[in-house]
Amino acid sequence: MRHVVSAMFLASLAGSAAAEGHMDRGAYLVTSLMACGNCHSPMGPEGPIADQALGGRLVEKNPQFTAIAPNITPASRVSEWSDAELGRAIREGLRPDGTVIGPPMPIPMYRNISDDDLAAIVAYLRSVPEVEHDPGTSEYNIPLPPAYGPPVESVTAPEPAVNAEYGEYVAQLAHCMECHSPLTPQGPDLGENMGRGGFEFHGPWGTVVSPNLTNHPEGLAEYSDAEIKTMVTQGVRPDGEAMQPPMPYGNFAGISEQDLDALVAYLRTVPGKPDM
Incomplete structure (x- = not known):
């Protein structure tokens, strides 16, 4: 019996560690x-307002759409959604009632979120502080697709490594190309x-x-890896301009x-094209 209790105790510790790692990843x-x-936090001149984190805001207003990023804290309607429904909204852009989430939510990239990462994201969102805030509802003057593709069955992420393959996965999570591509009437090109x-x-x-991210002289081609990383993480250009x-x-x-190095490795592979 002593050995059984010891094994159960160790299993419990392992489960707790796994759960903690899961939340840390989320x-x-x-x-x-x-x-x-x-996008999902009310914004001031210096950036997101910390005590209203994930409470929702107006993200973009243009002739094509008025995009409202909703409140995604447990105080919002997502608290009534199952974990699977919330995960589907994030990865496939479909709400439980079947309506489509429009741009600029980067669903074309988020369809590549791995199953493990999606579960970690949902678990973390369930744990964040409630924010009582109603930012309103998006309006679109463009046709939205019935879906962004067939149902996503299962996704496995590339093995973490400093290479372009994993760097592309990092770029998809960071939705770099969604912001750094020109806007068309149907969303980013x-x-x-x-x-x-x-x-x-x-x-x-x-x-x-948004500037050019391709491997072109008008893009990133003439920047060093260190300069690109400083721009991404500190918002400072090589000449010191903020x-x-x-x-x-x-x-x-x-x-x-590791993720930053992989991201730069991927960006070096993006075919060079001049600014729009």
């Missing part, structure tokens, strides 16, 4: 790599013009146009060194 994804609060910049963002900071929001430098400062 926190890392939501608060750092995916920077969910950059992730085809021929992916990564060429030109997406205008409007907010308390004024109007900011970069503007809405790039979530504060969130990206928490990206792990």
Whole structure:
């Protein structure tokens, strides 16, 4: 019996460690790599308002749409959704009632979130402080698709490593190309013009146009790896000029060194094209 109790105790410790690691991964994804609060938190001139984190806000208003990122804390309607329904909304852009979540929610990238990472994200969102805030409802003057693709059955992430394959997965989680591609009436152009910049963002900071991320002289080709990493995590150009929001430098400062190196490795593979 002593051996049985010992085994059960060790199993309990292992389960607790796994659960803690699961939550840590979810926190890392939501608060750092995916920077969910950059869209889903009320914004001031200096960035997201900390005590209203994930409470929702107006993200973008243009002739194509008025995009409202909803409150995703446990005080919102997502508390009534099952974990599977919340996961489906994040990864496939479909609410429980079957309606489609429109741009700029980066569903084309998020469809590649692995099953394990999706579960960690949902678990973490269930744990965040409640924020009582109703930011309103999105309105679209463009046709939305009935879905962003067939149902996602299962996704496994590439093995973490400093290479372009894993770096592409990191870029998808960070939805780099969603913001750094030109806006079309149907949302960001992730085809021929992916990564060429030109997406205008409007907010308390004024109007900011996303720059070119391709491997072109007008993009990233002439920057060193260290310079790219400093721009991503600190918002400072090589000449010392401070970069503007809405790039979530504060969130990206928490990206792990391995993920950051992998991201740069991927960006070096993006075919070079001039600015839009």
